[in-house]
Amino acid sequence: MTDLAALAETIRRHEAAQGQPISRLGYFCTPFRPADGPFSDRVIKVYRGLGDEAALDRLAKAHDDYVAALLDAGVPMPATEFHLLQTDDGRVPVVVQEALPESSLMRPRMQVEDLASTLEMMEAAGQVIARFWNAADRFGTRIGFHPSIRNFSVVAGVAVFYDTFPPLIHYSRDEMGRMLLLFSEKRLMRLVGPLMRRRVTGIQDEWYSAPETLVGLVGSACRLRPEHARAYLDWGREFATREMPRWAEEAISGMTETPKLPGYWTGFRKLLGLQGEPNV
Structure with missing residues (x-):
């Protein structure tokens, strides 16, 4: 204890x-x-x-x-x-x-390792995404998942997820939107956020959508390593068909080209000085 x-x-x-x-x-x-x-x-x-x-x-x-x-x-x-x-x-x-080994953090590894290695990490993270969403129906409550590259380590070929806050379970969409403001470390977010509550609330929508979580992972990889974007998009479309067929059509439609972050989210990131570092 x-x-x-x-x-x-x-x-x-x-x-x-x-x-x-x-x-x-x-x-x-x-x-x-x-x-x-x-x-x-x-x-x-x-x-x-x-x-x-x-x-x-x-x-x-x-x-x-x-x-x-x-x-x-x-x-x-x-x-x-x-x-x-x-x-x-x-x-x-x-x-x-x-604590996980710092050397296992997925985001820094994605930035420096070769294409074959980064695709292996994408596959490991994708397997976790597919496993979660294929099981999510049985929980009988509103539940989400935020499997971004910064929320994974990859240890011995296994993607380990470590972002449990806020807990994406039981809360309604409006309640989670309020939590994004209440628990923000940035005072500016707590002051400015309520004026743009609808947009702040929308930040969470990707976390509650099976296809969008996969598209989000691929989009992050493409932005980290634009020279490999075509290979990541090819992997994402093939993975959706192979491992997430229930959502493949919607996911594939989001990966015809490099997915972009919503404008309001990139604006918030700049406003708050947030960087895409590992959220350990």
């Missing part, structure tokens, strides 16, 4: 030292890995707290259900725990996750 007092002390020491984060992506938090101590083999993600205790309890239950659903669907994941940690400012959500 996790020693929550030791976890709280680890977080306090990290914040006091303003330690080096291992990711600067910062949609919802800046993950860190302690250099020493009982959590040196873990990545810690501390999220913003909420004043609504019932909403926090619902979030904890949703996170437990989401991790269970991902595992049940056959999604490879590192050991993951969710805690509502008591602080001077109230309870805050904390995810503690088994």
Whole structure:
């Protein structure tokens, strides 16, 4: 069982030292890995707290259900725990996750490895996407998946997924749209976002669509390695037919050329200074 007092002390020491984060992506938090101590083999993600205790309890239950659903669907994941940690400012959500080798992160590998290797990683990630969506119907609730390149490591040829927050289960589309604002680490997003709530809410739509998650993966690969875009598009169309026939027609229609990010999303990224770094 996790020693929550030791976890709280680890977080306090990290914040006091303003330690080096291992990711600067910062949609919802800046993950860190302690250099020493009982959590040196873990990545810690501390999220913003909420004043609504019932909403926090619902979030904890949703996170437990989401991790269970991902595992049940056959999604490879590192050991993951969710805690509502008591602080001077109230309870805050904390995810503690088994650390994966930095050398296994898919995005940096996609940037530097040869075409054959990157296609192998695409196949590994695609298999996880197909496995999830082919199982999703049995959960009987609104459930989504965000299998972007930055949310995978590839270890011994297996794509390991590690993005469990916010938990994409049970919440309605409008509720998830509000969560994207409530838990944003960027104050500017929380201030400006409500003025563009409809567009912020739309960010999530790809995560709840089987064909769009595959198209999103291929689009990211094409943007990372434009010199290989044709090969990635060919792979994506063939993979959709082979492994996701229920959604092949829609997926293939999105991969006739390099998929583009929606204009409002690229605008938000620029506004917030977000980079496509691994969301470890």
